[in-house]
Amino acid sequence: MRDELGAQGTFVAMNNTVSQSVPHLHAHVVPRTKGDGLRGFFWPRVRYADGEAARYAEELRAALS
Template identity: 80%
Template sequence: MTARKDGCLFCAIVAGETPAAIVLDTPELLGFLDIRPVFKGHVLIVPKDHVDTLLDLPSELMTPLLTAGQDTATALAAAVECQGTFVAMNNVVSQSVPHLHLHVVPRTKGDGLRGFFWPRTKYAEGEIEQYAARIRAAY
């Protein structure tokens, strides 16, 4: 049983109450595709126990979280043939869901992403699960 916060979208995803395209599932962490990705293949990695921000993250989860980010960046390179990744975390300001989450965004040279302006895209019907399957297979 994980510690959760009522009304938290990511806690509901961890509990299996809200569907998500899961790409990573460890005892401590869950990785899934952002439904409003910067670029297709954009993964969010969350602690399974509810944690509001980086300032609240228990020290024993720091290494697993960054290792999962590293493993996800490696998987994305193979799965979506990106040249690199953008890895980021917001704390309170610009944190759309108040549950700690690490963004791992696939990048290619000339993709148009500038600074901290994050335009969002959408998946076509059924496309999100295709991306999730490719990323899962690349871990």
């Protein structure tokens, strides 16, 4: 994430059961940059621009291959 997305660091969190309609365990891996607005576990929620999520996914797939 640091190299491909230009992140300065990474926030990792795991969640199970709470606020879920079907209990399961999942992890959040969030790229971080200074001034990104993350406060505790809450960050500003914004919609991706058209094609932005797909571009990020492709960049991460390429980095993992």
